[in-house]
Structure formats: C-alpha cells, structure tokens
Amino acid sequence: xxxxAALRVWRGDHGQGELADYAVEVNEGxxxxxxxxxxxxxxxxxxxxxxxxKAGKCGSCSMEINGRPRLACMTRMSIFEQDxxxxxxxxxxxxxxxxxxxxxxxxxxxxxQIPSFTPDPAIGLGEFRMQQVDVQRSQxxxxxxxxxxxxxTCHVIRDHAENEHSFAGxxxxxxxxxxxxxxxxxxxxxxxxxxxxxLGYCNITKCCTEVCPENIKITDNALIPLKERVVGRxxxxxxxxxxxxxxxxxxxxxxxxxxxxG
Amino acid sequence: MTDIERxxxxxxxxxxxxxxxxxxxxxxxxxxxxxxxSKSLFGKAHxxxxxGGAAAAMGNVNPRDNWMVHFRDTMRGGxxxxxxRMAELHAREAPDRxxxxxxxxxxxxxxxxxxxxxxxxxxxxxxxxxxxxxxxGLEMIRTLQQKVxxxxxxxxxxxxxxxxxxxxxAETTITRLISGGEGRIAGAFGYIRETGxxxxxxxxxxxxxxxxxxxxxxxxxNSWEYTGDGHALALLAGxxxxxxxxxxxxxxxxVWPLSVAGLLVTESVRGDGGVLRNSxxxxxxxxxxxxxxxxxxxxxxxxxxxxxxxxxxxxxxPELLPRxxxxxxINAEVKAGRGSxxxxxxxxIASRRPADEILRKLPSMYHQFKELADVDIxxxxxxxxxAQHYVMGGVEVDPDTGESCVPGLFAAGEVSGGxxxxxxxxxxxxxxxxxxxxxxxxxAAEYLDRLSGKRPVPDxxxxxxxxxxxxxxxxxAGGENPYAVHAEVQQTMSSLVGIIRREDEIKSALAxxxxxxxxxxxxxxxxxxxxxxxxHLALDLRNIMLMAHCVALAALERQxxxxxxxxxxxxxxxxxxxxxxxxxxxDGDKVTIARQPLPPMREDLIALFDRAELNKYMTxxxxxxxxxxxxxxxxxxxxxxxxxxx
Numbered sequence: 001x002x003x004x005a006a007l008r009v010w011r012g013d014h015g016q017g018e019l020a021d022y023a024v025e026v027n028e029g030x031x032x033x034x035x036x037x038x039x040x041x042x043x044x045x046x047x048x049x050x051x052x053x054k055a056g057k058c059g060s061c062s063m064e065i066n067g068r069p070r071l072a073c074m075t076r077m078s079i080f081e082q083d084x085x086x087x088x089x090x091x092x093x094x095x096x097x098x099x100x101x102x103x104x105x106x107x108x109x110x111x112x113q114i115p116s117f118t119p120d121p122a123i124g125l126g127e128f129r130m131q132q133v134d135v136q137r138s139q140x141x142x143x144x145x146x147x148x149x150x151x152x153t154c155h156v157i158r159d160h161a162e163n164e165h166s167f168a169g170x171x172x173x174x175x176x177x178x179x180x181x182x183x184x185x186x187x188x189x190x191x192x193x194x195x196x197x198x199l200g201y202c203n204i205t206k207c208c209t210e211v212c213p214e215n216i217k218i219t220d221n222a223l224i225p226l227k228e229r230v231v232g233r234x235x236x237x238x239x240x241x242x243x244x245x246x247x248x249x250x251x252x253x254x255x256x257x258x259x260x261x262g
Numbered sequence: 263m264t265d266i267e268r269x270x271x272x273x274x275x276x277x278x279x280x281x282x283x284x285x286x287x288x289x290x291x292x293x294x295x296x297x298x299x300s301k302s303l304f305g306k307a308h309x310x311x312x313x314g315g316a317a318a319a320m321g322n323v324n325p326r327d328n329w330m331v332h333f334r335d336t337m338r339g340g341x342x343x344x345x346x347r348m349a350e351l352h353a354r355e356a357p358d359r360x361x362x363x364x365x366x367x368x369x370x371x372x373x374x375x376x377x378x379x380x381x382x383x384x385x386x387x388x389x390x391x392x393x394x395x396x397x398x399g400l401e402m403i404r405t406l407q408q409k410v411x412x413x414x415x416x417x418x419x420x421x422x423x424x425x426x427x428x429x430x431x432a433e434t435t436i437t438r439l440i441s442g443g444e445g446r447i448a449g450a451f452g453y454i455r456e457t458g459x460x461x462x463x464x465x466x467x468x469x470x471x472x473x474x475x476x477x478x479x480x481x482x483x484n485s486w487e488y489t490g491d492g493h494a495l496a497l498l499a500g501x502x503x504x505x506x507x508x509x510x511x512x513x514x515x516x517v518w519p520l521s522v523a524g525l526l527v528t529e530s531v532r533g534d535g536g537v538l539r540n541s542x543x544x545x546x547x548x549x550x551x552x553x554x555x556x557x558x559x560x561x562x563x564x565x566x567x568x569x570x571x572x573x574x575x576x577x578x579x580p581e582l583l584p585r586x587x588x589x590x591x592i593n594a595e596v597k598a599g600r601g602s603x604x605x606x607x608x609x610x611i612a613s614r615r616p617a618d619e620i621l622r623k624l625p626s627m628y629h630q631f632k633e634l635a636d637v638d639i640x641x642x643x644x645x646x647x648x649a650q651h652y653v654m655g656g657v658e659v660d661p662d663t664g665e666s667c668v669p670g671l672f673a674a675g676e677v678s679g680g681x682x683x684x685x686x687x688x689x690x691x692x693x694x695x696x697x698x699x700x701x702x703x704x705x706a707a708e709y710l711d712r713l714s715g716k717r718p719v720p721d722x723x724x725x726x727x728x729x730x731x732x733x734x735x736x737x738x739a740g741g742e743n744p745y746a747v748h749a750e751v752q753q754t755m756s757s758l759v760g761i762i763r764r765e766d767e768i769k770s771a772l773a774x775x776x777x778x779x780x781x782x783x784x785x786x787x788x789x790x791x792x793x794x795x796x797x798h799l800a801l802d803l804r805n806i807m808l809m810a811h812c813v814a815l816a817a818l819e820r821q822x823x824x825x826x827x828x829x830x831x832x833x834x835x836x837x838x839x840x841x842x843x844x845x846x847x848x849d850g851d852k853v854t855i856a857r858q859p860l861p862p863m864r865e866d867l868i869a870l871f872d873r874a875e876l877n878k879y880m881t882x883x884x885x886x887x888x889x890x891x892x893x894x895x896x897x898x899x900x901x902x903x904x905x906x907x908x
Contacts, residue, residue: 101456132379260414
C-alpha cells in the first residue's frame with residue numbers, strides 16, 4: 001500500500017536555488033501536502049511551505065506540481081503513477097521568498113485599488129432586500145479563496161512582468177464583476193475596469209478558469225459579461241446618447257481609489 | 263540579529279480571524295492607530311473554515327425567534343455554566359452584527375421575501391443561522407478583510423497613506439507580551455516570518471484574538487495556527503484561563519482517507535435533513551436523548567421527519583442535539599461495534615434529499631468528499647466521526663469590554679472563555695467573534711482614552727529575554743526534532759485526555775507531559791531564521807505544552823461530566839460542580855489550578871426558564887433563593903412577544 005515517491009523540490013531563496021531530490025513515503029489516500037509535511041518532519045525541517053487549513057478552503061498552499069498550478073492540499077497522490085518523479089516548484093509569476101513560498105503582495109496591492117462596495121447610505125441595518133436569483137452571480141465569485149492560481153497562470157503577467165502595473169489579473173477583474181453585479185451596489189466601475197485594471201488585456205483563453213480549484217467560471221461568468229458591460233458603457237451609441245440627454249444625474253463613473261497606487 | 267524593529271501603535275490586535283478583524287475595525291473607527299498581526303497571510307485565518315453560519319435571532323424565517331430564546335438555547339447548550347452576561351450580550355447584539363456585515367458587502371443567502379435566510383442547527387430552537395451555502399466563514403473573513411481595505415482607502419484619501427491608521431502585518435508571530443509599569447501591558451514581541459526580523463509593537467492596548475488550541479490534539483479540524491498562542495501569551499502575562507477542561511469534539515468529521523481524518527463535515531448536513539445511522543442502518547440518536555433535553559426532541563422517526571416542514575407542531579430530530587451529546591453517542595456506537603468500516607458512523611443525506619438540493623445547499627461538502635474520498639454524497643452516505651474542533655475555555659475577561667485582569671490586555675473570540683459554558687452551540691462562534699470582537703475593540707479604545715496619553719514604556723529586560731528565548735532553538739545544536747516532540751504531545755492528549763476521560767489516564771498524561779516538557783524545552787531547529795517552519799514549531803511548542811497542561815489539570819480537577827468534559831469515572835452532571843469555574847494561572851513556570859464561584863445569573867434572565875428545567879441543573883439552595891414572582895412576569899413577556907408573531 002505504501003511506497004516511496006521520488007520528489008524534486010525547489011530549494012533556495014532570492015532568485016537562487018536548485019531542485020533537490022528526495023524519496024518520501026506515501027500512504028493510501030494522501031495528498032501532495034501530506035508528502036511535503038512528511039519531508040519536512042523527517043528530512044528537511046526548514047523546508048518553507050505556506051499552508052493553513054489543509055482543507056481547500058484558505059488558498060495558501062498554491063504551488064506548481066509537474067508544471068501545473070495546484071493546491072497541494074487538494075492534489076491526491078493517486079493521480080500520479082508510483083514511479084513518476086514529482087517536480088514541485090513555487091508559483092512562477094511571483095518572486096520567491098524561500099523554497100516553495102512566494103511573495104504575493106502584488107495581489108493585495110491590486111485589491112486595495114478597486115473601489116469598495118458602495119451601498120445606498122440611506123439603507124438602514126437589516127433593511128436590504130435582495131432576491132436569491134439576484135445575489136447568486138456575485139456569490140459564485142465570492143467562493144474565491146484567493147489562492148492566486150489564476151493570477152499565476154494568466155499569461156498577461158506570467159510571461160510579461162511589464163504588464164503588472166496596468167493589469168489587475170483575473171481574480172481582481174472578477175472582484176470588479178462581483179461588485180458590478182451586486183444588486184445593492186451603486187458605484188460604476190466599468191470605465192476603470194478597462195482603463196485602469198486592464199480588462200482589455202484578457203483575450204479569454206480561459207486558463208484562469210481551468211486552474212480554479214473552486215471551479216468558478218471566471219472567464220464565462222465574470223470576465224466576458226464584464227467586457228460586455230464595458231462595451232455597453234463605452235461604445236454603444238444609444239447608451240452614449242442616453243447619458244447626454246438624460247436629466248437624471250446617474251451614469252457617473254467611479255474613479256480608481258486615490259492614494260492607493262503603489 | 264540584534265536589531266529589533268520598534269513599531270508604535272495605539273492598539274495591537276493579535277490574530278486576523280473574525281474577532282481580530284472586527285476588533286481592529288472598531289478600534290480604527292474609534293480613531294486609534296491599529297496594527298493587525300496575522301500569523302498567516304491576510305484573509306487565510308481559521309475563520310475561513312467555518313461552514314454552517316452565524317447564529318443571530320433576526321427572526322427572518324421564524325418570526326417567533328428573539329434574543330431571549332437565543333439566550334435560553336445558548337445557556338442550555340452550555341449546560342448553564344456559561345457566563346450569563348456574555349450569553350446575554352451575544353444574543354442581544356448578534357443580529358446587528360450580522361446586518362452590519364451585509365452593509366459591508368457580505369452576500370448571504372436570501373429568503374423568498376429578500377431577507378437574510380436562516381437555517382436550522384443543533385440546539386437552536388428556530389432556524390437561526392445566517393449563511394452562504396456551506397462557506398459562511400469564508401464570506402465573513404472576506405467581508406471583514408474588504409472592510410479593512412475600505413477603511414484603508416478612506417485613509418489613503420484623508421492621509422495620503424492607506425496604512426496610516428490601520429495596517430496588517432501578515433505572516434508575523436508574537437511570542438511574548440511585554441509589560442510596562444504597574445503591571446500594565448506595554449507591547450508585544452515577535453518575528454516576521456519572511457525575514458526572521460524581530461519586532462516590538464509598542465502599544466498600551468493589546469487584543470488577543472488568536473483562536474484555539476487544536477494542535478494540542480492529534481485529530482483536529484483546526485489549522486496549523488491553532489497552537490494556543492493567545493491562551494499562552496495571556497498566562498505568561500499574568501492573566502487567568504477559565505474552564506480549560508471544556509474542549510469541543512465536533513461529532514462529524516471525515517474519518518477516511520486517513521490523511522484527511524479530522525476534516526470537518528458541517529452540521530448543516532443534519533440541519534438540512536441528513537441523519538446518522540449505525541452499521542445496522544438504525545437512526546441510533548433516538549437512543550441517546552438525555553433527560554434534560556427529552557421534552558424538546560422527537561421520539562419517533564415520523565415525528566422527527568415531520569419537524570422539517572412543520573416545526574411548530576413537532577419536536578426536533580435527535581440528530582440536532584447539541585454537539586457534545588451527538589459526539590458522545592457516535593463514540594458509544596463505535597465502541598459497541600456498530601460503527602462504519604473506518605471507525606465512524608454513517609451520515610446519510612443521499613437517501614433523504616434530492617441531488618440538486620444537496621448540491622445547492624452543501625456544495626463544499628460535495629466537493630470535499632468527491633475530491634478527497636471519491637464519495638458522491640448525493641448517492642452514498644458519508645463516514646464520519648468526532649474530532650477536536652473548538653475550546654470553550656479561555657482567557658477570563660470582563661463581558662462588556664473583553665478586558666482581562668491584566669490592564670491593557672483584552673481577548674475576544676475563541677481565545678476568551680465563559681461565553682459558551684461547557685459546550686458551544688454550532689453557529690454561536692461566528693456571532694461570538696463579531697459581538698465580542700467589536701466590544702474588545704471598543705473596550706481597548708476606551709482604555710486608551712482613560713490612560714489619557716500616559717503610555718506605559720516597554721520593559722527592556724523583558725524584550726531582551728524574549729529575544730533570547732526566540733533565538734534559543736536556532737542556537738542550540740544537537741537537540742531533538744520539534745516535529746517528533748509535537749507528534750508525541752498530540753498522541754498523549756488525544757489518547758489520554760480526549761473525548762472520554764478517566765482519573766488514572768489523566769494522571770498518566772500529566773506524567774507524560776512532564777517528560778515531554780523537558781524535551782520540548784531542548785529542541786533544536788536546523789537552518790536560519792527566514793521562513794523556517796521548524797523554528798516556528800519549536801517556538802509554538804511552548805504554547806502547545808502549556809495548553810496541554812491546562813487542559814489535563816482542569817480535566818483532572820472537575821469530577822463530573824458536563825458538555826465538552828466527559829469523565830468515565832464521574833458520568834453524572836453535578837449541580838454542585840455547576841457553581842464552580844476552574845481557573846488556570848501561572849506560578850513561575852508551573853500551571854496552577856483553583857476553584858472560583860460562578861457569578862449568579864440576573865433574576866430576569868433566570869426567569870426565562872421553567873422551574874422544572876432549572877431543577878435539572880441547580881442545587882436546592884440556589885432554587886430556593888430565587889423569587890417566583892419575577893419568573894411569571896418575564897415568562898409572560900416572552901409569551902406576549904411570541905403572540906404578536908403567531
């Protein structure tokens with residue numbers, strides 16, 4: 001039942017390091033994180049791994065296993081052949097801190113630039129009335145555990161670090177979609193989605209959707225509908241005319257949050 | 263390594279889960295410069311693992327619900343050992359705290375008339391848990407995280423710096439609290455995980471919000487952070503811990519595959535219609551309804567099944583008894599040889615609800631079993647068993663402000679004690695975090711106002727000692743591996759001070775812990791101080807050992823069975839012991855234990871209960887002391903309130 005798996009694990013820090021070979025025992029039903037813990041407890045006490053819940057709920061143990069971005073706690077060893085060498089490396093898009101741990105602060109900076117939920121201040125505590133069918137779309141995106149596998153995978157920044165300034169990545173474009181689809185939100189982030197957060201860079205290759213451990217349809221349900229809304233806002237001549245002749249003060253674009261630009 | 267970074271703040275919150283974030287938000291709203299110390303990345307705290315919901319008597323699904331009914335349920339769940347004032351504040355304030363989350367962007371499931379939906383849970387008389395499918399904790403942590411960000415955005419506009427008033431120190435661990443003059447708190451010493459840099463947060467007010475002690479046990483649903491840090495920091499700073507014998511073993515966790523043993527299976531499965539069966543296919547919970555609950559629970563499967571659609575005219579299914587009862591019953595069934603193949607029992611929702619409903623209401627459970635165990639819960643039953651889940655015991659605090667007996671030291675959430683008595687009801691944790699997180703934040707802000715600028719100065723001797731203590735495992739060569747010692751502590755606690763306890767076993771655990779304590783103090787960590795998990799565990803071991811001692815000592819002292827403390831040699835619940843709180847403190851490096859009387863409940867709250875029910879819990883003298891007149895008055899008030907919502 002149990003066997004020794006061959007592991008090649010990235011060891012090193014600050015851009016320097018190498019793959020180190022280990023042989024680690026594997027028992028029935030175990031996941032990759034179990035094996036890394038066993039490696040830590042028996043052979044490499046200082047092996048840096050970021051993990052928390054070991055239940056697929058916190059999104060901490062993101063890494064690349066045989067080149068594929070995955071959560072180590074949700075990757076069962078039984079999907080690999082027993083004689084297969086497992087190559088385990090840190091997320092490629094983010095700078096390595098040590099071993100399998102990367103600096104994901106990029107994501108926290110982007111999160112801070114997006115205008116927050118903006119309800120009508122006249123609505124008192126407990127007075128929100130929303131139908132299930134209307135909140136369901138935002139709820140799908142709020143399943144996100146912020147593992148950043150989508151951010152790591154998206155070629156716009158994975159292969160082009162120069163885009164980091166102008167592109168927020170699938171996770172945060174989805175956050176904009178979530179707020180835009182929230183029935184009680186009053187802000188309008190369509191303009192900045194395109195101009196400041198780089199929605200136009202997304203060419204819907206759906207890699208983000210493919211690696212999402214929560215199976216969120218990021219591209220189909222968040223990014224494409226958001227693109228459609230942006231097109232409606234920016235380019236639809238009827239909508240444009242409407243904003244010009246309407247006497248209602250609506251249609252104001254919400255600006256990016258001042259003072260949060262890194 | 264000798265340079266220590268100094269970071270001045272008004273309030274330092276240790277812990278970035280539900281209670282820590284809520285406390286920090288409140289302190290910042292009160293105008294205090296606030297630091298949030300997060301052992302993990304921001305937004306990953308253990309709160310994300312909460313599944314079922316937040317209990318709050320909003321009355322959205324059943325308008326008969328109100329805070330008094332919630333209070334009553336909480337006291338019953340805790341077997342009347344709760345701090346009544348905390349239970350009262352919690353029941354009164356939980357609805358506002360949940361509604362506040364909604365205003366901050368939480369997207370709860372809805373009722374048909376567009377309000378926040380509420381679900382049934384063990385021990386709650388009415389559907390009471392605000393929820394988002396089975397991932398309510400994630401919604402809560404994300405909402406609080408995003409509220410912190412929203413405040414930072416306001417500060418960016420006002421001060422030109424988003425971190426001017428509230429800053430998160432991610433992957434930072436506190437190892438010692440530092441005192442100033444007059445025994446006051448003056449700061450906290452710790453290290454930043456990424457670099458190993460030592461830091462002193464210089465602050466007059468420190469709020470502990472570090473959660474629980476799960477990593478003291480082998481099979482636990484808790485994450486790696488749950489090493490009892492706040493409990494230990496409080497003890498070491500001179501505060502007291504209350505009732506550490508009460509450890510909750512939640513009844514349903516995965517038991518197979520072994521590597522995921524301890525992974526939580528939400529109580530919502532039972533709240534939404536799932537039932538427990540033994541290897542003979544019998545719903546065994548009907549055999550385990552204790553006397554104190556007999557009046558409220560169904561006696562036949564037919565009545566129990568009718569309750570889901572007609573709760574006003576039928577009694578609840580016994581699968582929804584408080585967690586301690588269900589966990590003990592599962593344990594007894596397995597012991598009697600009627601368990602499932604992997605040593606649990608069967609939790610069946612497949613035969614009771616249509617597949618699409620299961621997928622809609624329990625998506626994470628479906629996902630979890632499918633991915634990790636190859637079990638389709640819409641087609642087959644789950645194998646489940648109890649595992650350590652929560653600690654009711656914690657820092658003794660003032661109910662209204664969360665302040666401990668050490669001036670400037672506050673605690674909220676799981677690290678604090680008293681609120682849940684001997685057993686916590688499901689759903690009362692998320693609401694506890696919000697209610698008492700907010701109160702601790704406000705309490706710390708008021709404390710600072712009272713200090714009026716006279717900030718205590720950190721004792722430099724303590725800072726130097728803290729640094730030496732932290733460096734020791736790195737400097738010590740040839741010591742034992744911390745992982746090995748930790749595994750033995752967990753094994754000892756799980757097998758000797760676990761769900762069922764006996765005097766001789768607890769005594770042998772204490773003897774084991776003595777020896778393990780010496781080994782833990784001599785471990786070595788290989789490698790350097792930058793992101794070195796071996797070193798981190800070596801430091802956490804001190805806290806884990808302290809917690810193991812506290813739990814074992816308190817478990818030995820309390821000679822009765824109540825809630826999360828079951829003594830095989832004292833199986834009954836004793837009215838005399840109900841009057842006693844057990845207090846752990848530190849004398850030098852020894853844990854001491856003392857008895858302290860429970861504060862008597864206010865009369866109008868006692869009057870919420872039937873005399874017949876109180877008879878089961880209280881002594882003759884206590885009962886004789888309470889006036890009967892007040893009782894009828896308040897009972898009439900509740901009845902009147904329930905009448906207005908027929």
